[in-house]
Amino acid sequence: MAEIMRVEDREALAAVEDLPVLTAAELDADPHGMFRRYRAAYPVVRHETGGYFVLRHADIERLSTDARMAASETARPELFGVTEGALFDLFKEGMLTANGAVHRRRRSPFSRSFAARTMADLRPHIRRASDELIESWYADGQVEFVDRFATQLPARVIGDLLGLPRADIPSFTELVYAVTRFLSTSILPDEVPESESACQKLRIYVERTLEDRRRTPRDDFLSDFLAKADAAGELSPLEIVFQIVQLIIGGTDTTRVAVVMQLALLLQHREQWDAVCRDPSLIPDAVAEAMRFEPSVASFSRVTTEDIEVSGAVLPARQFVLLSTMSAARDEEAYERPHVFDIRRTDQPRLLPIFGAGAHRCLGEALARIELEESLAALAARIPQLRLDEAPTIRGHSGIRRIDIMRISWQP
């Protein structure tokens, strides 16, 4: 891929005509408001750090499968001056940032095991894990939900899928969240060393786990993947390690934030929470609507390989482009009353944009949806009398978004 322009390359950006430049501060203060204000007049806006946002649903759908929009390979770590080490390898060796045949080679060993039909077998297990977490604090009558449930569930599910010992989950979870920070555009340069160190530790942990499975195969997902990957001989040892690291990273913070936001939104719209408790068949629609209304992932990124016209604006070649699914999810052209949270809406697209589109569409979508549905089902069945004492604040306008705390209580 052609070398990407660095953020400081202002001269090149100056050639990019009259598109508004939005600052991180104003976007962080009111992301929905800012996107709404600009979306009608501008299909594309610029970010002060040099990238571009595509704002409209139809444009994002089209660009997601446009071959001129390439995955960013190692461009992101390079922008931070990271040119070697575990974080760099995550981008160099992983499927998410790979293109063409390399991407297909890295993703295909997982396609079948992550398909909806296979993942459905995990539903009872995920429900049990949710029930167990709830029981661990139910008698207290109140809990800080982010730490004691939402952080635990995705890490436990992915840990169980990989057959990791339960005792490793707390330290493993900490490492995962430290690495994930690097995927958020709000990360500051001085936070990068902590992410690098966590990524290094995670890589070693995965390497050891894989060595263990090679020595003593089990009847589990990891042993199965390893046997097939070794037999096919298409992935290098480093690629094998980093596909697993990427699965772990992709499957935790994204789901954690979504688990929190769906409960918060339902409790903030009490009639809809009560409806879900009375009628669990509403749960899949509730999950979809929460992801539309307050998505845990705000955008996915690409690099333009040439100038691309987007509804009258031009995305210049060799630029970072953020396809803002967060903006698309409230596009007035795509949804009726997009700024209203309504689990009964009938205009939800079959493929939820929040999971991306095209070759890189989320590999873990089926798993994520089951986690979201089963955690909600467990909470609605066990504690319908839930009260929201302190709502979480969700921040961020690109990449994975962040939440703080959420306090709930009930009469046991």
Ligand code: HEM
């Ligand atoms: C609510 C939860 C989730 C959301 C919102 C989400 C969102 C996304 C998005 C938008 C992409 C596409 C990125 C792109 O096109 O550049 C993606 C890719 C990916 N996701 Fe997820 N994800 C979630 C959960 C999960 C889970 C549970 C796993 C794994 C266990 C996972 C693993 C992956 C992987 C491996 C990729 C890369 C796929 C590829 O490049 O071919 N995700 N995800």
